[in-house]
Amino acid sequence: MTSDEMDDLTRDLDSKAAKVRALYSAGVSTGDIGRYIGIRYQHVYNVLLRAGLIEKAAPSGAESPTSGADAEVIVAQVGPGGGIELPDEVMQRYGLAAGETVYCRALPEGLMILSREAALRQVTELAREKMPEQAALIEALLNMKSRK
Numbered sequence: 001m002t003s004d005e006m007d008d009l010t011r012d013l014d015s016k017a018a019k020v021r022a023l024y025s026a027g028v029s030t031g032d033i034g035r036y037i038g039i040r041y042q043h044v045y046n047v048l049l050r051a052g053l054i055e056k057a058a059p060s061g062a063e064s065p066t067s068g069a070d071a072e073v074i075v076a077q078v079g080p081g082g083g084i085e086l087p088d089e090v091m092q093r094y095g096l097a098a099g100e101t102v103y104c105r106a107l108p109e110g111l112m113i114l115s116r117e118a119a120l121r122q123v124t125e126l127a128r129e130k131m132p133e134q135a136a137l138i139e140a141l142l143n144m145k146s147r148k
Contacts, residue, residue: 001028006036020047030133054132084113094118 001009001023009026010019016037023033024044034044048054076084086096095115096102103119105112114122120142127138 001026001032003036016043017047017051020044021051021053024048024053024133030131 006023006028009022013019013022016039019037020033020039023036024030028036030044030048031041034041037044045054049056074086074090076086078084091097095117101116103114103116105114105122124135124139124142127142128135131138
């Protein structure tokens, strides 16, 4: 949507919050709304959240099936070069293959090792949570990148 179209849409609205709601309902992204009105992304997000136009997602680690006492424990040795050799059954279960890149996420409890697919799923979930209006675009870009 052009700036002139946004001007037309918001001309009769007095408050920034009313402008945010109107622009969002017209399909304008949160980032574009913030830039147009001259407010921060967080302000736009909070207005949309209070208006019930978007929902706050639960924190990504809140109810993870692998957290807590029920989490599987896998024991492996770190080799002299820093490599970790995992049992074949673990490699298969988690979609890992020898020579493939894995992604590690540093957590307070230690390192989380993710396959490419698992890392892409986490990035997609974060995108849905942090930028719900941009989630479809981000998912499309990640899917395009993962096919290469």
